[in-house]
Amino acid sequence: MERFKKIVGKNNVLTAYEDRYCYAYDATAIGEKLYLPDAVILPENTEQISEILKIAHKNKIPIVTRGAGTNLVGGCIPLKGGIVLHLSKMNKxxxxxxxxxxxxxxxxxxxxxxxxxxxxxxxxxxxxxxxxxxxxxxxxxxxxxxxxxxxxxxxxxxxxxxxxxxxxxxxxxxxxxxxxxxxxxxxxxxxxxxxxxxxxxxxxxxxxxxxKPEERKVLLACFDSIDTAAQAVTGIISAGITPSTLDIMDKNTMQTIEKFHQTGLPSDMDAVLVLEVDGFKEGVERQTQEIISICQELGAKNIRASQNQQEADEIWFARRSAFGAVARLRPNVLTEDAVVPRDKVPEMVKKIRQIADKYSLTVCIMGHIGDGNIHPNFSLDLRDKNEAHRFEKATEELFDAAISFGGSLSGEHGIGLSKAPFMKKALCSKNIELMKSIKKLFDPENILNPGKVV
Ligand SMILES: Cc1cc2nc3c(=O)[nH]c(=O)nc-3n(C[C@H](O)[C@H](O)[C@H](O)COP(=O)(O)OP(=O)(O)OC[C@H]3O[C@@H](n4cnc5c(N)ncnc54)[C@H](O)[C@@H]3O)c2cc1C
Missing domain, CATH: 3.30.465.10 (Uridine Diphospho-n-acetylenolpyruvylglucosamine Reductase; domain 3)
Structure with a gap:
């Protein structure tokens, strides 16, 4: 540790148990096993990181880099101990x-x-x-x-x-x-x-x-079935409109948000689309009207379009509260991030609901429907071994379903620790072999975030 203290100063090397304990976690629920780093180092510049890595490389010390620790795949868990490099001081x-x-x-x-x-x-x-x-x-x-x-x-x-x-x-x-x-x-x-x-x-x-776009408008369109919401998305895209956001939340998600935040979401409906259009003022107005007509033709109830920044912020607050609200339901929340071709979203949502029923799991579905990227948030208690096991089975079926629809394991959250075991489902052995060769070329001693991705 003395050599690291010389590089970054003694106040930037944390070795107390309580400090290291805080860095054994990120935003991912991984069960009860504790993976403690041996030290946490807070470097202030590139040269310090380079000096730290020279020592780590020579002595085969694992290095886990950490930003804010909000990833949802166990990416910052120091699986093999070693050093967590927390980059919070390089924030300019x-x-x-x-x-x-x-x-x-x-x-x-x-x-x-x-x-x-x-x-x-x-x-x-x-x-x-x-x-x-x-x-x-x-x-x-x-x-x-x-x-x-x-x-x-x-x-x-x-x-x-x-x-x-x-x-x-x-x-x-x-x-x-x-x-x-x-x-x-x-x-x-x-x-x-x-x-x-x-x-x-x-x-x-x-x-x-x-x-920066001149104008932004946020819309909330409520539907009594997810299928109709998905049809509206197809209608909007085929009309040549390109909203900046095309997100969806299901009934369970809305009910959970309302339980904790009372944002006025129509939680009796099956699904709500959250849309944002941006660009020049006239274009935004025209696109907003077209979206409203398309949604109305398909039977949307209760379409809300923000009239000012405060109303837009209110809709965004509801949307951004979804994960946090689900996290408050029970001790743990685990989010999956499968991605499918856009036209397969209704089938994927149906499948997720079937899988959740089959394994008696509570699921709140939301996601970026425009990208075919669905986030089923499973609300769980991982101390219940039976429930944890049911979740594992459900996850595997969910990935199988996404792949059978022509999709893959992750649209945006990455692979990290939690999805590494499923890589073989999504990629052929040659692809994995190539990835392992790249890893070996960059990191022959396997010190950088070992146990993740491949
Ligand atoms: C409530 C909530 C909402 C979220 N919404 C979204 C969303 O809409 N879309 C989305 O894609 N993700 C989302 N995420 C996941 C997560 O927030 C993002 O992946 C985020 O960008 C991670 O940033 P971070 O600073 O927390 O990274 P961390 O969690 O600290 O690190 C993520 C990974 O990157 C590595 N890493 C960190 N910094 C560096 C670096 N400087 N050099 C090399 N490697 C590094 C870490 O080792 C780790 O493997 C959400 C998470 C939460 C909790």
Missing amino acids: IINIDKNNLQCVVQPGVAVEKIQQEVEEQGLFYPPDPASLKVSTIGGSIAQSSGGPRGFKYGTTKDYVLGLKVVLADGTIIKTGGKTAKNVTGYNLTQLLTGSEGTLGIITQATLRLIP
Whole structure:
């Protein structure tokens, strides 16, 4: 520990049991087994991380990088002990370059802070994981996070232009850069984006920005069946409308939100669509009217369109409260993140409900229906071994169903610890072999987030 204290200062190395205990967890419910790190280190710059990794590499010490710990796949669990590198002290926006539509940030800055600061300059960073108030840009890049705006704007991977990365042996590299286009060799920037802390440690990122849309409007459209809500989504897309958000919440989700927050959601309905349209003012008005007509034709009840920022914020508050509300129902909540082709969403939702019934589990379904990305939130008590076992069986069937519909294990939350055992279901053995070779090339001693992804 003395060598690490020399690098970062003694106050930035935590070894007390109670400190290490806090870093044995992230936002994922993983059961009762405790995985304690041997130390937590809070570096302040890239060079310190490089020095730490040189020692870790030589001594085969596992390194788990941590942003805000909000991932939902056990990505920050120090499975093999070692060091948790918490990047909360590297939390600066280095510059915002309006002329080139980009900004340079440190990994520990919260996504919402980036959004707020660039919006003050008339710019826009669209990726918006619902955890954006606390989740960091480093964690978002490492997970290639999505969020409600994925349908129109894509996900984090679409906004990463360049990275500064510390490799497992302490070497510092830069990938990509400040240019909007760049096809110089293999795309290491995209390989590292979504690599979940297993290939390198991101210590700086150059992000692409776009001009801030002039106007935004949020709509809530209520349906008495999920099938009809899905038909409305198809109708909206085939009418050539591109909402920035096309999300859905089912009855159980609405009832759970209302139980804790009283946001006025119509919890007697089977499903509600949450839509946001943005762009130039006239375009937003026209698209809003068209969406309302399409939903009404399909029998939507009670369509609400925000008239001002406060009303828009109220709808967003309800939507963003969903996971937290389900988490309050019982001791644990586990979220799945399967993704299917958009037209298979109604069948997938039906299947999830059947599986939940079969295994007597409580499930609240929500998700980004425009992306075919469904989040069934299972409300559980993992101390009940029988229930934990039923959940495991249900998860496996759920992944099988997603794959049989032409989908996959994860749309945006990543693989981490929880989905690693299912990779063989989704990918052929050659793909997995290639991924393992890449991991070995970047991290021959397997010190970076061992036990995750592959
Ligand atoms: C209420 C709630 C809502 C959520 N909503 C969404 C959503 O809408 N969309 C979505 O995609 N996700 C969502 N998530 C999941 C999660 O918030 C995102 O994946 C988030 O981007 C993770 O950021 P973080 O800073 O918490 O990362 P962490 O959880 O700290 O880390 C995530 C992974 O990245 C690695 N890592 C972290 N920083 C670095 C770095 N600098 N270099 C290399 N590796 C690193 C870690 O080792 C870990 O494997 C939600 C989670 C919660 C709790």
